[in-house]
Amino acid sequence: CKxxxxxxxxxxxxxxxxxTNENQVIxxxxxxxxxxxxxxxxxxxxxxxxxxxxxxxLKTANGTVKCVGNVIARPGxxxxxxxxxxxxxxxxxxxxxxxxxDGEKLNISISSVSLQPFTYQQWKKNQQDxxxxxxxxxxxxxxxxVQGERVPGASIIVEQVSRDFPFGSAITKTILGNPAYQxxxxxxxxxxxxxxxLKWYSTEPQQxxxxxxxxxxxxxxxxxNQIITRGHNIFWEDPRYIPSWVRNLTGSDLKSAVxxxxxxxxxxxxxxxxxxxxxxxxxxYDFYEQRLGTNTSLEFFQTAQQLDPLAKLFxxxxxxxxxxxxMNSTVDAYISKLRDLKQGGIIMDGIGLEGHFTVxxxxxxxxxLDKLATLxxxxxxxxxxxxxxxxxxxxxxxLEMVLREGFSHPGVNGIMxxxxxxxxxxxxxxxxxxxxxxxxxxxxxxxxLKEWQTGVVHGxxxxxxxxxxSVFLGEYKINVKFGNRTVNSTFSLYRGDDTRHINIQL
Numbered sequence: 485c486k487x488x489x490x491x492x493x494x495x496x497x498x499x500x501x502x503x504t505n506e507n508q509v510i511x512x513x514x515x516x517x518x519x520x521x522x523x524x525x526x527x528x529x530x531x532x533x534x535x536x537x538x539x540x541x542l543k544t545a546n547g548t549v550k551c552v553g554n555v556i557a558r559p560g561x562x563x564x565x566x567x568x569x570x571x572x573x574x575x576x577x578x579x580x581x582x583x584x585x586d587g588e589k590l591n592i593s594i595s596s597v598s599l600q601p602f603t604y605q606q607w608k609k610n611q612q613d614x615x616x617x618x619x620x621x622x623x624x625x626x627x628x629x630v631q632g633e634r635v636p637g638a639s640i641i642v643e644q645v646s647r648d649f650p651f652g653s654a655i656t657k658t659i660l661g662n663p664a665y666q667x668x669x670x671x672x673x674x675x676x677x678x679x680x681x682l683k684w685y686s687t688e689p690q691q692x693x694x695x696x697x698x699x700x701x702x703x704x705x706x707x708x709n710q711i712i713t714r715g716h717n718i719f720w721e722d723p724r725y726i727p728s729w730v731r732n733l734t735g736s737d738l739k740s741a742v743x744x745x746x747x748x749x750x751x752x753x754x755x756x757x758x759x760x761x762x763x764x765x766x767x768x769y770d771f772y773e774q775r776l777g778t779n780t781s782l783e784f785f786q787t788a789q790q791l792d793p794l795a796k797l798f799x800x801x802x803x804x805x806x807x808x809x810x811m812n813s814t815v816d817a818y819i820s821k822l823r824d825l826k827q828g829g830i831i832m833d834g835i836g837l838e839g840h841f842t843v844x845x846x847x848x849x850x851x852x853l854d855k856l857a858t859l860x861x862x863x864x865x866x867x868x869x870x871x872x873x874x875x876x877x878x879x880x881x882x883l884e885m886v887l888r889e890g891f892s893h894p895g896v897n898g899i900m901x902x903x904x905x906x907x908x909x910x911x912x913x914x915x916x917x918x919x920x921x922x923x924x925x926x927x928x929x930x931x932x933l934k935e936w937q938t939g940v941v942h943g944x945x946x947x948x949x950x951x952x953x954s955v956f957l958g959e960y961k962i963n964v965k966f967g968n969r970t971v972n973s974t975f976s977l978y979r980g981d982d983t984r985h986i987n988i989q990l
Contacts, residue, residue, distance in 0.1 A: 485558050485561035485562065485563050486527075486561055486562050486564075487561055487562070488562065489527030489529075489562040489595040489596045490527065490564075490596060491596055492525070492526070492596040492597060492598040493523070493525045493596075493598040493600065494523070494598050494600040495598075496596075496597065496598050496599075497523075497598045497599045497600030497601070498599050498600070498601060499597050499598060499599045520570070520571050520601045520602070520603065521568065521569075521570050521601070521602045521603075521604065521607045521846060521847050522568055522569050522570070522571070522599055522600065522601050522602070522847060523566075523568045523598070523599070523600045523602070523847050523850070523851065524540060524552055524553055524565075524566070524567045524568050524569070524580070524598070524599050524847075524851075525564070525565060525566045525567070525596075525597070525598045525851070526564075526565050526594055526595065526596055526597035526598065527562040527563065527564055527565070527594070527595045527596045528555055528557045528562065528563050528564075528565050528582075528592055528593070528594055529557060529558075529559070529560075529561065529562045529563070529592060529593045529595075530557040530558060530559050530591065530592050531559065531591045531592060531593060532559065532591050533559060534559070535556055535557060535558040535559065536556070536557055536584050536585070536586065536588070537554055537555070537556055537557075537584070537585040537586070537811050537814060537816075538554060538555050538556075538557045538565065538582055538583070538584060538585070538590075538592065539551055539553075539554045539582070539583055539584075539585050539808065539811075540552050540553040540554065540565060540567055540580065540581075540582050540808075541580075541581055541582075541583065542569050542578055542579070542580055543578070543579040543581070544571070544573075544575040544577070544578050544579075545575045545576045545577055545578075546573070546575065548573075550569060550845075551807065551808040551809050552567045552568060552569040552580075552808065552845075552847075552848065553565050553566060553567015553568065553808055553848065553851060554567070554585070554808045554811070554814050554815075554816075555814075555816055556814065556816035556817065556820070557592060562595065563816070564855070566851040566852075566854060566855055567808060567847070567848050567851045568845065568846075568847020568848050568850065568851050569845060569847060569848070570845060570846065570847065580599070582594070585811045607846065608888075610892075611888055611889070611892035612892070614892045614893070614894060615891065615892050615936075616954070617894075618892075618894040618979070619649060619891070619936070619956055619957060620954050620955060620956050620957065621954070621955065621956075621957055621977045621982075621983070621984055622952060622953070622954045622982075622983045622984070623952065623953060623954075623955060623975070623977060623983070623984045623985075623986060624950055624951070624952040624983060624984070624985050624986065625640060625642075625943075625945070625950065625951045625952075625962065625964075625986050625988060626949060626950050626985065626986065626987045626988070627640075627945050627949045627950070627951075627964055627966070627988055627989075627990060628949060628987070628988075628989055628990070629989070629990050630989060630990075633949075634945075634947075634948055634949030634950075635945060635949045635966055635990055636945050636946060636947045636948070636949050637944060637945060637966065638944065638945040638949070638951075638964055638965065638966040638990070639942075639943075639944055639964070639965040639966065640941075640942070640943045640944065640945065640951050640962065640963070640964055641940065641941070641942055641962070641963040642938075642940070642941040642943070642953070642955070642960055642961075642962050643940050643941070643960065643961050643962075644937055644938040644939075644955065644956065644958050644959070644960055645958070645959045645960060645961055645974070646674065646958050646959045647674055647936070647937060647956065647957070647958045648956070648957035648958040648959075648977070648978055648979070649891070649897075649898070649899075649936070649956075649957065649958075650674055650675040650712060650897070650898035650899070650900075651673060651674060651675060651891075651898070651899050651933065651936075652673040652674060652675025652676050652677065652711070652712075652898075652899075652900050652901070653669070653672075653673055653675075653676065653677075653900060653901040653902075653903045653904065653915075654676070654677050654678070654679040654867070654900065654901065654902050654903060654904035655669060655676050655677070655678060655679065655702065655705075655904050655905075656678075656679050656680065656681070656904040656905060656906055657681055657698050657701075657702065658905055658906060658907060659702065659705060659905075660698070660701050660702065660705070664919075664920050665905065665920065666705060666709075668916065668920045670709045670711065672929065672930070672933060673711065674710075674711060674712065675711060675712050675713070675714070675898060675900060676706050676711050676712075676713045676714075677713060677714040677716050677866070677900055678699060678702055678713070678716060679716075679902070679904035679911070681698045681699045681702060682699050682715060682716060682717070682749070683716075683717060683720065683725065684719070684720070684726065684727055684730065684745055685725060685726070685727045686698070686699075687699070687749070688727065688745070689727060690729065691727075691729045691730075691741070694748055696752055699753075703753075703756060712758050713756070713757055713758065714757060714758060714759040714760075714761070714864075714866070714900065715753065715756070715757030715758075715759060715760040715761065715795065716760075716761045716764075716800070716866075717760070717761035717762070717763075717764040717800065718745070718746055718749060718750070718760055718761070718762050718763070718784065718788060719742070719745070719746075719762065719763045719764065719772065719784055720763075720764040720765065721763060721764060721765050721766050721768070721769035721770055721771050721772060721773075721781075722764070722765055722768070722769045722771070723769065723771050726771060731771075734775065738772075738775055738776060739776055742772065742776070742780075742784075746784065746787050746788065746791070747787075747791070750787075750788060750791035750792050751791065753792075754791065754792045755792065755794055755795070757792075757795055758795065758796060759795060759796045759797070759798050759833075759834060759836075759864070760788055760792065760795050760796075760797055760798065761798050761799075761800040761836055761866070762781075762784050762785050762788050762797050762798070762799075763781045763784050763785070763799075764800050764801075765800070765801050765802065766781055766799065766801065766821065767801045767804075767812050767813045767817055767818065767821060768801065768802070768812050768813065772784075779828070781825075782824075782825060782828040782829075782830060785797055785825060785828075785830040785832075786828075786829065786830060789830065796833030796834050796862075797830070797832060797833045797834070798832070798833065798834040798835065798836040798864070798866075799818070799821065799822065799825075799832060799834075799835065799836055800836030800837075800838060800866055800867075801813050801818065801836070801837070801838060802838040802839075802840055802867075803840075804818050804837050804838075804852060805837045805839060805848075805849055805852045805853065805865070806838075806839060806840060806841050806842075806844075807842075807845075807848075808848060815852045815855050815856060818835070818856070819855075819856070819859065822835075822859065822861075832861060833861070833862070834861055834862045834863070834864060834897075835856055835859070835861050835862070835863045835864070836864055836866045837852075837856075837863065837864070837865050837866065838865075838866055838867040838868075838902075839865045839866065839867055839868035839869070839886065839890075839902075840867060840868075840869055840871075840902070840912065841868070841869070841870050841871065841882060841886055842870070842871040842873070842874070843882065844870075844882050844885045844886050844889075846885055846889050849886070849889045849890075850889060850893065853889075853890075853893045853895055853896065854893075854895075856895065857893070857894070857895030862895075862897035862898075863893075863895045863896050863897060864896070864897060864898040864899070864900065865886075865890045865896065865898070865899045865900065866900050867900060867901075867902035868883070868886055868887070868890075868899060868900065868901050868902060869883075869901065869902040869903060869910075869911065869912040869913040870882045870883050870886075870912065870913050870925070871912055871913075872912045872913060876923055876924045876925065877924050879913050879924065879925050880923075880924035880925045880927065880928045883913070883925050883928050883929075884928045884932070887899065887928070887929075887932055888932075891932075891936060901915070901929070903915050903925075905918070913925055914926075915929055936956060937956055937958075938955040938956045938958075938960075941953055941955065955977065956977075957977045957978055957979060958976070958977060959974065959975075959976045959977075960974065960975050960976070960977070961973070961974050962974070962975065962986075962988070964988055964990065966990055969990045971988055971989070971990055973988055
């Protein structure tokens with residue numbers, strides 16, 4: 485919230501020449517908007533005494549209304565609204581309007597409004613440019629002999645061994661003793677999360693009967709295959725997923741149970757997981773805080789930080805990036821919760837966005853990620869899937885939209901799919917059938933993994949004894965041949981490397 489609004493993005497875009505504080509009807513020269521992606525932004529200040537969530541909506545000629553962005557506006561300062569929408573059907577006009585989410589009378593000032601349209605081709609080019617800049621690196625191989633003389637004409641073969649970007653999926657206990665599932669998983673993914681097996685209702689279904697046998701066995705699988713793993717979750721605020729015996733506890737008995745849970749879990753698995761989702765979905769539910777006090781979630785984070793200091797602690801919630809209809813989990817509400825925890829002494833290590841989509845809105849996804857990225861914390865899409873209410877071809881199409889938007893955003897540090905395979909299918913979306921034959925969504929994942937990994941690179945050193953190329957970040961092996969001499973070596977490329985120089989001696 486700033487004392488003075490910043491300048492309009494894109495110099496105002498198509499709003500530049502005729503923006504007023506009245507409702508604006510946006511018309512195109514051809515009298516039809518179709519398949520155009522639009523970035524919306526502006527600064528809002530509420531003139532009432534209290535803050536309020538302001539929702540931006542779009543109404544088209546056929547009467548369709550969709551939420552395209554929201555912001556928590558406050559009196560006395562300017563708040564930044566950033567959103568967007570796709571007009572995927574012809575419309576002679578589109579009416580953009582703002583309203584309070586609670587339906588009360590609206591009394592606000594608006595400044596620096598911008599609406600910038602992009603064609604699909606422009607949007608895709610921007611994604612690719614961002615990938616080339618943030619997910620790839622230029623490497624220069626310098627080949628010399630033992631005297632330091634350059635060696636032109638040397639044959640070079642470079643092959644990627646592993647990816648730097650964590651891309652993974654949930655797994656379930658059905659992977660145990662299932663070689664086909666294990667092979668399919670480890671051939672694709674370098675990251676995992678246990679879908680249910682670490683949750684309280686799985687490890688202690690009856691009070692005092694703690695059993696970690698299944699997660700222990702799942703950890704053996706990921707360790708064996710050098711797959712990094714997220715810890716999900718320590719507590720879950722949604723009462724539907726809290727063990728029934730815990731829901732029946734009160735006062736000191738409940739306090740004792742939660743202390744036992746976090747001590748047991750984190751002492752057992754200290755240093756095993758790269759992240760912990762400490763208090764799941766705390767924007768939507770507050771079971772523990774209602775019963776144990778308003779500082780309970782803060783205490784959960786403090787204890788987790790003390791017991792496993794090397795693990796990164798995450799908030800994790802839904803409908804932050806999926807939609808702007810959910811007023812409990814606006815991007816501003818997420819940021820506000822992070823600040824509340826910071827005031828309590830917890831410096832959050834990462835931002836977890838679940839990503840359970842029905843119909844993705846790429847401009848809104850990008851707007852939310854842009855706003856969260858200003859916090860300079862790693863963002864992970866932690867539970868990505870597409871609603872099972874859609875057919876499999878549509879699931880695949882929408883999944884590709886989400887994955888491309890996530891991978892191309894510089895603030896996103898990892899993507900996890902919520903596609904753990906059970907005997908009766910998956911939570912919302914499967915990548916394969918039970919025989920591990922790809923479904924349409926599985927084809928999308930395989931194609932993107934291939935697109936986002938460097939193939940085998942063949943080359944030859946120039947007259948300076950050098951060979952340059954651009955490749956995805958990760959670990960590589962290299963083979964160099966010149967005459968009867970051969971050298972094998974390895975090198976790594978990571979974020980922050982502008983141009984990496986690699987010297988190899990024959």
